[in-house]
Amino acid sequence: MQIYLPIAEVSVNAFLLLGIGGIVGILSGLFGVGGGFLITPLLFFIGIPPAVAVATSTNQIVASSVSALFAHLKRKTVDMVMGTVLLIGGLIGSALGIVVFNYLRSLGQVDLLVQLCYVIFLGVIGALMFVESLNAIRKSRRPGGARPQRRKHHWVHNLPFKMKFRVSGLYISVIPPVMVGVAVGVLAAIMGVGGGFIMVPAMIYLLGMPTKVVIGTSLFQISFVTAFTTMLHAVTNQTVDIVLAVMLLVGGVIGAQFGTRMGVKMKAEQLRILLALLVLLVCGKLAIDLLVRPTELYSIGAS
Amino acid sequence: MIRLLVLFLVLALPAQAEKIVLGLSQDQVSITATFNGSEILIFGAVKRETPIPEAETLGVIISVAGPDTPVTVRRKDRRLGIWINTDAVEVDAAPSFYAVATSGPMKDVLRDVEDLRHRVTIPRVIRSVGAAIDDSPLFSQALVRIRAGEGLYQVLEGAVDLEQETLFRTSISLPSNLTEGDYAARIFLTRDGQVIDEYVTIIPVQKVGLEQWLYSLAHENALLYGLMSLAIAIAAGWGASAAFGLLRR
Numbered sequence: 001m002q003i004y005l006p007i008a009e010v011s012v013n014a015f016l017l018l019g020i021g022g023i024v025g026i027l028s029g030l031f032g033v034g035g036g037f038l039i040t041p042l043l044f045f046i047g048i049p050p051a052v053a054v055a056t057s058t059n060q061i062v063a064s065s066v067s068a069l070f071a072h073l074k075r076k077t078v079d080m081v082m083g084t085v086l087l088i089g090g091l092i093g094s095a096l097g098i099v100v101f102n103y104l105r106s107l108g109q110v111d112l113l114v115q116l117c118y119v120i121f122l123g124v125i126g127a128l129m130f131v132e133s134l135n136a137i138r139k140s141r142r143p144g145g146a147r148p149q150r151r152k153h154h155w156v157h158n159l160p161f162k163m164k165f166r167v168s169g170l171y172i173s174v175i176p177p178v179m180v181g182v183a184v185g186v187l188a189a190i191m192g193v194g195g196g197f198i199m200v201p202a203m204i205y206l207l208g209m210p211t212k213v214v215i216g217t218s219l220f221q222i223s224f225v226t227a228f229t230t231m232l233h234a235v236t237n238q239t240v241d242i243v244l245a246v247m248l249l250v251g252g253v254i255g256a257q258f259g260t261r262m263g264v265k266m267k268a269e270q271l272r273i274l275l276a277l278l279v280l281l282v283c284g285k286l287a288i289d290l291l292v293r294p295t296e297l298y299s300i301g302a303s
Numbered sequence: 304m305i306r307l308l309v310l311f312l313v314l315a316l317p318a319q320a321e322k323i324v325l326g327l328s329q330d331q332v333s334i335t336a337t338f339n340g341s342e343i344l345i346f347g348a349v350k351r352e353t354p355i356p357e358a359e360t361l362g363v364i365i366s367v368a369g370p371d372t373p374v375t376v377r378r379k380d381r382r383l384g385i386w387i388n389t390d391a392v393e394v395d396a397a398p399s400f401y402a403v404a405t406s407g408p409m410k411d412v413l414r415d416v417e418d419l420r421h422r423v424t425i426p427r428v429i430r431s432v433g434a435a436i437d438d439s440p441l442f443s444q445a446l447v448r449i450r451a452g453e454g455l456y457q458v459l460e461g462a463v464d465l466e467q468e469t470l471f472r473t474s475i476s477l478p479s480n481l482t483e484g485d486y487a488a489r490i491f492l493t494r495d496g497q498v499i500d501e502y503v504t505i506i507p508v509q510k511v512g513l514e515q516w517l518y519s520l521a522h523e524n525a526l527l528y529g530l531m532s533l534a535i536a537i538a539a540g541w542g543a544s545a546a547f548g549l550l551r552r
Contacts, residue, residue, distance in 0.1 A: 002339040004479065006514040007521055011339050011479030059532050067540035108377050108388045227533050234529030238521045242532050243336075249536065253543035290385040298445030299388070301375045 021251020029259020036193035054192035055233035072216030083220035089181020097189025126279035346472035362412030369400030370484030
């Protein structure tokens with residue numbers, strides 16, 4: 001069944017969209033990721049214009065992160081104060097990202113920017129996760145191995161503007177969380193992702209937040225930043241396709257439920273290694289596209 | 304000289320007496336939510352008061368053109384090992400869709416001079432002036448090649464059925480990735496490649512219903528549209544988790 005997307009102005013198979021939403025939903029349920037980093041490239045592959053793909057996937061992330069945020073709010077695993085500080089940075093970053101995005105769009109380099117961002121971030125994150133989970137598996141096979149001690153005091157704790165974050169049990173400067181927020185906001189606007197895959201490691205290793213509040217707090221930030229980014233894309237570019245978003249949502253919601261159930265049966269290390277491989281796979285595909293001579297050197301853009 | 308001119312006039316007169324009478328299978332195209340391309344049947348007859356001239360061959364050319372828009376054609380080149388867009392050429396006006404169907408080989412039914420005057424073949428309908436790059440024709444060719452690959456530019460030589468030099472018909476298939484606007488259908492009647500009659504009619508292509516409403520809302524009231532998208536997303540996210548929560552119990 002073909003469905004015509006009013007903003008993207010293309011006709012695509014409705015079941016294909018439901019399928020993409022479903023696969024990404026399964027992954028987000030399985031691994032606890034937003035799945036934006038997969039939706040956007042998949043939408044490129046099926047012929048959705050990049051600008052529409054990026055803007056619409058932010059709208060899709062709003063839905064999935066709000067859904068998960070409600071669960072975390074119920075469990076009281078959200079640090080609202082830290083979330084708000086991250087959010088302030090995120091809004092600044094998102095606005096910056098939109099400016100950069102629109103400038104490069106006028107130069108015709110937006111596809112390159114998006115692809116490069118994907119290759120770099122997915123490559124680095126995927127490799128780090130792969131190595132870390134391999135080490136974790138090796139350690140779990142050798143019981144009794146000493147766990148590495150995390151440094152409690154590093155440069156992050158010597159910056160000014162200190163603030164108390166009661167839920168996280170931290171007393172640190174607001175500069176690092178704001179910077180983390182800005183970085184994530186820029187990525188949300190340019191790559192059409194939530195940025196959880198950057199923010200979660202940054203919160204654990206850079207800010208030293210306790211693991212149990214990290215996911216909820218990042219979801220809090222992601223919900224608002226992606227909502228803001230969706231608004232900016234809708235107002236400045238008119239590239240949010242509501243029909244496309246709804247199709248992806250329906251598939252995603254159902255997929256997420258299956259993913260969550262599958263995730264229960266698997267070990268955390270195995271899950272992480274699978275996710276790392278998946279991230280590296282997407283990265284590799286995009287890198288090949290950049291490195292191999294394209295069959296069609298020319299492309300048409302609006303002027 | 305004068306005699307030759309008179310001869311020409313005499314020969315030309317019966318030809319000018321041939322007129323096009325046209326019919327369309329649909330006088331507008333509506334893009335609905337399930338729009339998956341469309342087919343337009345264009346048919347008609349040659350009206351004449353005199354007998355069919357024997358000496359010259361009759362040709363029928365039918366073209367359908369979408370709205371003209373400026374486009375930028377970019378070319379990738381290898382820089383630092385990766386392929387990035389480097390050169391760009393602005394094409395002043397290129398139709399978003401263009402199909403041309405003929406009753407015979409293009410060179411037989413249309414002379415170059417007439418093509419130049421009436422802008423019938425695809426290279427003639429693309430207007431590109433003042434390109435700063437030496438090999439700018441390559442960019443126009445690329446534009447045609449890409450759009451032809453997407454089914455947006457079609458050359459259908461011999462696709463017009465011409466019966467007894469009087470009745471003609473062809474069908475033009477419109478792909479699903481159509482741009483809205485007024486599509487001009489032009490029908491040319493030629494004798495030995497000379498245009499003797501031209502008929503133009505407009506086929507409006509527009510989104511209807513929900514598609515139209517969403518598109519105009521997104522462009523005219525972007526803030527409201529954005530808020531609506533968010534509201535739907537939030538409601539769906541919350542509704543889904545609530546619904547599955549109930550199911551699991």
